[in-house]
Amino acid sequence: MARSSSGAIVAALTAAALAGVGFLAVQAEAAPDRPAAAHASAGKDKGQDSGGQGAGDAAGQDQGKGPEAVPQGSGAGMRVVYALAQKRVWLVGADEKASHTFEVSPSTVSPPPGTYKVTSRTLNVTGSDGTPIEHVVIFHRDAAGIVFGFSAAVDGRPPNPTPGKKTGGIRENPADGLAMWQFAVSNTKVVVVP
Structure with missing residues (x-):
């Protein structure tokens, strides 16, 4: 009797374990923090004040359409694209997809395209400043002698150049500055478009 009772207990425990694993699998499938969903909502959840996008937002959109699409004629391959009129930057990988895009605040002088x-x-x-x-x-x-480059104010403020002084700093918010720093190593191509 003890033998069949222990077999029933093992069978019941196994069934409960399988039911628990099945329940967790369903929960994981529907969870909002799955990697694809997390990347897609990263920019929205953090309330980026620069109009920036998380990596999943930029990578998931059609790269040839919309106001935040990588500009046509901005070259090929891994590159930083800076659109003067849009005051926007894209970090574009070798796969031609933008991993990150964000608005910037230019200084008094812009680099030539x-x-x-x-x-x-x-x-x-x-x-x-x-x-x-x-x-x-x-x-x-x-x-x-005007130097052009991207940077972020430690406190997040936009540039405040001295009136009449010609400067070429392009200011990012701190999170976007870190993304640029990690992406744009020495000799990375930077394409400036009108």
Whole structure:
């Protein structure tokens, strides 16, 4: 009798375990924090104040349509694309999909449209407006000595250049600055479009 009773207990425990695993599988399938769903909602959940998008938002959209699509004629391959008129940047992978896109605040002078490469990077420095900045990615210095690059104010504020002073800083919010820093290593292509 003990034998059949222990067999029944084992069978009941096995059935309960399988039911529990099945329940968890259904819950996991419907969970909002699955990797695809998490990436797709990352920008919305964090309430990005720069109009930026999370990686899943940008990668999931049609790259040739819409106001946040990678601009046509911006080259090919892995690159940073900066659209002057839209005041927007795209971090584009070798697969031609933007992993991240966000708005920026340009300074008093904009770089001419063209193709450049990241020439230097500095983790922390004081900007020309006296603001502590981080994740500085430089890609061009013109004949007049104006340096063009991306950076983020540590406190998130937009640039505040001295009136009449020509500066080429392109300010990002801190989260976008970190994304740029991680993406745009030395010699990364930077394409500036009108």
